[in-house]
Amino acid sequence: MSxxxxxxxxxxxxxxxxKALDNVNLTxxxxxxxxxxxxxxxxxxxxxxxxxxxxxxxxxxxxIFFQDHKCQFKQISDSEHLGIVIIHQELALIPxxxxxxxxxxxxxxxxxxxxxxxxxxxxxxxxxKLVGLNxxxxxxxxxxxxxxxxxxxxxxxxxxxxxxLILDEPTATLNETDSNKLLDLLVQFKNQGISSILISHKxxxxxxxxxxxxxxxxxxxxxxxxxxxxxxxxxxxxxGMVGRDLTHRYPERHSQIGEKVLDVRNWTVHHxxxxxxxxxxxxxxxxxxxxVLGISGLMGSGRTELAMSLFGHSYGIxxxxxxxxxxxxxxxxxxxxxxxxxxxxxxxDRKTYGLILDQDIKDNITLANLERVSSANVVxxxxxxxxxxxxxxxxxIKCSSIxxxxxxxxxxxxQKVVLSKWLFANPDxLILDEPTxxxxxxxxxxxxxxINELAAAGKSIILVxxxxxxxxxxxxxxxxxxxxxxxxEMLRKDASQEKIMKCIMQxxxx
Amino acid sequence: MHYAAERGxxxxxxxQLFKQNIRQNSMLIALVAIMLLFQVLTDxxxxxxxxxxNLILQNSYILIMAIGMLLVIVAGHIDLxxxxxxxxxxxxxxxxxxxxxxxxxxTIITCLLLGFAIxxxxxxxxxxxxxxxxxxxxxxxxxFRGLTLVLLxxxxxxxxxxxxxxxxxxxxxxxFNGKDLHITSIVLTVIFLAVxxxxxxxxxxxxxxxxxxVNPIWVFFxxxxxxxxxxxxxxxxxxxxxxxxxxxxxxxxxxxxYTFMTTRTVTGRRIYALxxxxxxxxxxxxKTRRMVLLTFANxxxxxALAGLVFAARLNVATPKAGTAFELDVIAAxxxxxxxxxxxxxxxxxxxxxxxxxxxxNNGMSILGxxxxxxxxxxxxxxxxxxxxxxxxxxKN
Numbered sequence: 001m002s003x004x005x006x007x008x009x010x011x012x013x014x015x016x017x018x019k020a021l022d023n024v025n026l027t028x029x030x031x032x033x034x035x036x037x038x039x040x041x042x043x044x045x046x047x048x049x050x051x052x053x054x055x056x057x058x059x060x061x062x063x064i065f066f067q068d069h070k071c072q073f074k075q076i077s078d079s080e081h082l083g084i085v086i087i088h089q090e091l092a093l094i095p096x097x098x099x100x101x102x103x104x105x106x107x108x109x110x111x112x113x114x115x116x117x118x119x120x121x122x123x124x125x126x127x128x129k130l131v132g133l134n135x136x137x138x139x140x141x142x143x144x145x146x147x148x149x150x151x152x153x154x155x156x157x158x159x160x161x162x163x164x165l166i167l168d169e170p171t172a173t174l175n176e177t178d179s180n181k182l183l184d185l186l187v188q189f190k191n192q193g194i195s196s197i198l199i200s201h202k203x204x205x206x207x208x209x210x211x212x213x214x215x216x217x218x219x220x221x222x223x224x225x226x227x228x229x230x231x232x233x234x235x236x237x238x239x240g241m242v243g244r245d246l247t248h249r250y251p252e253r254h255s256q257i258g259e260k261v262l263d264v265r266n267w268t269v270h271h272x273x274x275x276x277x278x279x280x281x282x283x284x285x286x287x288x289x290x291x292v293l294g295i296s297g298l299m300g301s302g303r304t305e306l307a308m309s310l311f312g313h314s315y316g317i318x319x320x321x322x323x324x325x326x327x328x329x330x331x332x333x334x335x336x337x338x339x340x341x342x343x344x345x346x347x348x349d350r351k352t353y354g355l356i357l358d359q360d361i362k363d364n365i366t367l368a369n370l371e372r373v374s375s376a377n378v379v380x381x382x383x384x385x386x387x388x389x390x391x392x393x394x395x396x397i398k399c400s401s402i403x404x405x406x407x408x409x410x411x412x413x414x415q416k417v418v419l420s421k422w423l424f425a426n427p428d429x430l431i432l433d434e435p436t437x438x439x440x441x442x443x444x445x446x447x448x449x450x451i452n453e454l455a456a457a458g459k460s461i462i463l464v465x466x467x468x469x470x471x472x473x474x475x476x477x478x479x480x481x482x483x484x485x486x487x488x489e490m491l492r493k494d495a496s497q498e499k500i501m502k503c504i505m506q507x508x509x510x
Numbered sequence: 511m512h513y514a515a516e517r518g519x520x521x522x523x524x525x526q527l528f529k530q531n532i533r534q535n536s537m538l539i540a541l542v543a544i545m546l547l548f549q550v551l552t553d554x555x556x557x558x559x560x561x562x563x564n565l566i567l568q569n570s571y572i573l574i575m576a577i578g579m580l581l582v583i584v585a586g587h588i589d590l591x592x593x594x595x596x597x598x599x600x601x602x603x604x605x606x607x608x609x610x611x612x613x614x615x616x617t618i619i620t621c622l623l624l625g626f627a628i629x630x631x632x633x634x635x636x637x638x639x640x641x642x643x644x645x646x647x648x649x650x651x652x653x654f655r656g657l658t659l660v661l662l663x664x665x666x667x668x669x670x671x672x673x674x675x676x677x678x679x680x681x682x683x684x685x686f687n688g689k690d691l692h693i694t695s696i697v698l699t700v701i702f703l704a705v706x707x708x709x710x711x712x713x714x715x716x717x718x719x720x721x722x723x724v725n726p727i728w729v730f731f732x733x734x735x736x737x738x739x740x741x742x743x744x745x746x747x748x749x750x751x752x753x754x755x756x757x758x759x760x761x762x763x764x765x766x767x768y769t770f771m772t773t774r775t776v777t778g779r780r781i782y783a784l785x786x787x788x789x790x791x792x793x794x795x796x797k798t799r800r801m802v803l804l805t806f807a808n809x810x811x812x813x814a815l816a817g818l819v820f821a822a823r824l825n826v827a828t829p830k831a832g833t834a835f836e837l838d839v840i841a842a843x844x845x846x847x848x849x850x851x852x853x854x855x856x857x858x859x860x861x862x863x864x865x866x867x868x869x870x871n872n873g874m875s876i877l878g879x880x881x882x883x884x885x886x887x888x889x890x891x892x893x894x895x896x897x898x899x900x901x902x903x904x905k906n
Binding site: 311312314335336339345347352353354355356357358359363366367368370371374377378379381382385386401421 | 716777780786791794797
């Protein structure tokens with residue numbers, strides 16, 4: 001048994017109101033591929049941010065030992081200096097610089113500030129050969145595909161004499177061939193003595209190349225499995241990832257489901273920048289009155305794109321398909337028409353798409369339906385205050401006053417303001433996109449309660465979520481999406497996390 | 511008391527109230543301080559009736575444009591072309607009235623429509639084609655300066671008919687024929703004060719009825735006493751010269767209309783929402799592109815008005831008219847607390863900002879400080895004002 005290159009001991013990291021990591025231990029041995037698996041929100045990315053120094057030493061509890069030295073990273077460059085390089089899911093390349101320039105960005109081959117282009121060129125060529133990328137170093141990043149960009153990132157990591165390479169979902173956006181190429185490369189590095197940590201949702205990949213697997217759940221280490229001595233089944237991993245007590249995390253729900261209110265047929269959406277790519281591919285689904293409908297799937301499966309394109313064509317181009325509401329075909333190609341037809345969309349990213357952070361709670365709540373509190377274009381501020389106060393009390397929004405800026409509210413309270421805003425618009429159908437992301441358990445429970453109340457009041461709800469327990473805990477019926485298509489539909493009583501995961505994995509394995 | 515606490519109603523403490531008001535009115539306080547400073551330095555010339563009248567006439571066109579620029583900046587954009595539009599509209603008016611003897615009312619209406627169209631044209635490129643406003647209006651700055659030269663063929667055209675000159679140089683008539691004082695001006699001010707105090711009182715009553723948080727009654731009195739005193743004092747100053755200039759009446763109407771629009775109407779609210787977070791506004795059903803186009807068209811209209819006022823004041827249209835006005839106008843908005851990233855700013859703030867610059871220009875000129883030093887000092891004032899704004903925000 002080879003010795004450990006990295007040991008993270010009892011790492012605890014708390015954010016205001018939520019414990020993101022709770023005594024997590026991770027040991028990576030020299031020259032191994034170590035897979036880190038867990039659901040979204042399990043703490044994988046947080047752990048990697050602790051390791052790379054994005055959260056500086058002192059911000060968390062616990063110790064990090066790298067090659068037997070205790071490390072206290074204050075910033076990313078400290079960890080990179082020791083040969084720990086992280087490649088994020090969103091690639092950090094500069095699109096209008098060449099491959100060579102990107103590889104040596106921050107590490108320019110220079111003498112006294114003057115770049116030695118010959119040396120840059122020669123070294124870039126060597127690195128590209130190492131990662132098996134057959135492109136000229138002068139090619140601009142924007143002109144090569146995502147798979148090749150990924151390889152450039154790895155070449156960049158190699159140029160820094162990497163000892164431990166961390167890849168966060170490297171194959172999430174790659175096709176089968178590119179994925180395999182990348183995985184082969186990791187195995188090749190392993191043979192050269194470079195260790196890697198692979199964060200992945202694709203368990204077939206993990207099974208194929210990992211030497212050990214650490215499972216995280218709810219910010220805690222569940223177990224570390226050694227794959228070299230025993231065969232680990234996918235079911236075992238899935239159980240470790242999701243197996244938890246679900247009682248008491250979700251309010252009890254007595255559904256009363258009525259007639260069909262929404263019928264979406266053959267909905268197809270193309271990517272705004274790559275018009276030939278279908279982001280949503282021929283999706284058909286139905287929604288009933290009083291129902292909470294879940295749409296499950298991994299990141300990038302097209303869930304958000306489906307929701308946003310339905311809400312007034314807010315995403316994508318070349319959108320086809322039929323929307324039938326209450327038995328009548330409706331045209332909802334603008335946000336105003338969508339709102340007029342009783343749709344509301346609570347976005348995934350409340351800070352970027354949901355709130356006007358510089359404005360107060362009151363102004364945010366009334367924004368989507370100012371007509372309701374105004375006559376002849378003049379806003380009645382007293383009415384606004386009354387309505388806002390109602391929501392504040394109903395949803396228990398914690399604030400000093402409804403005139404407080406939304407910028408200063410906590411995540412859960414911000415989310416309640418966004419929910420209030422859309423309820424003020426008086427919709428029949430509410431699309432909630434990751435409504436509980438980044439908010440603490442207590443606020444989550446409150447939001448689930450609101451969802452139940454709304455459904456009981458006859459509203460229909462589409463809940464888009466990547467957290468499987470949430471989908472299972474709250475929804476009446478579930479659609480599973482993968483790569484832009486609906487790959488499964490199940491009622492709550494038939495559904496389980498394993499079943500949903502299997503729907504997704506089967507597709508990925510093909 | 512229990513009831514109030516349950517509803518989340520708390521009386522703000524005196525200190526809180528004071529701090530809050532200081533922050534909200536910091537530029538107004540700065541304006542008063544600057545005026546007092548120059549009043550002392552110029553041995554009382556600054557607040558002489560003639561000088562105050564001049565101050566208003568000199569700055570009227572900047573004030574008019576500051577209102578429009580504020581909306582564009584709140585929407586998250588910028589307009590560099592306003593100075594060139596002032597020149598272009600002045601030239602157009604001159605060619606129409608002096609060369610072709612077209613009636614002055616027809617000319618004014620045509621010029622205003624032309625300004626609106628120019629603004630809409632620029633707004634189109636910004637809102638629908640998504641070219642940054644900086645570039646579109648930089649192009650506009652060159653284009654309309656160039657077209658001014660074309661229209662005027664490099665020369666100046668003037669003088670204008672007297673009826674047109676009166677926009678800038680005229681005063682409202684005194685129907686009471688006061689001897690030393692212009693009584694109509696005083697009467698107008700008194701009526702205006704009565705109306706705003708009544709409205710303010712009614713608003714307060716409504717809030718009390720709804721059980722909303724209101725400031726203590728003495729704050730209400732103090733505020734209105736202060737406003738009344740200041741308004742009456744300035745009216746007295748102006749009335750002891752020739753009364754209210756016509757252009758002040760125009761400015762007053764614009765200020766009331768745009769303050770109402772920005773603070774009380776759906777349109778105003780949507781402009782602020784769009785500037786604060788365009789994506790969120792769009793997803794809330796705000797027609798963001800149309801709004802952006804309209805704010806530019808509105809600034810075009812107000813720039814045209816400013817162009818007419820400026821031409822009438824100089825009584826001649828020159829190719830150099832309005833040079834660097836855009837900088838004064840933009841500076842006024844930022845000194846007045848507008849945010850460069852959009853979403854924040856008030857009409858009153860922009861006007862106070864413009865007056866800070868105007869008073870400094872005027873005061874320094876009286877003191878005989880050269881234009882060179884004036885520029886440098888104004889630049890530093892802009893930087894300082896924005897620094898305080900940023901500093902205050904980061905402290906929150």
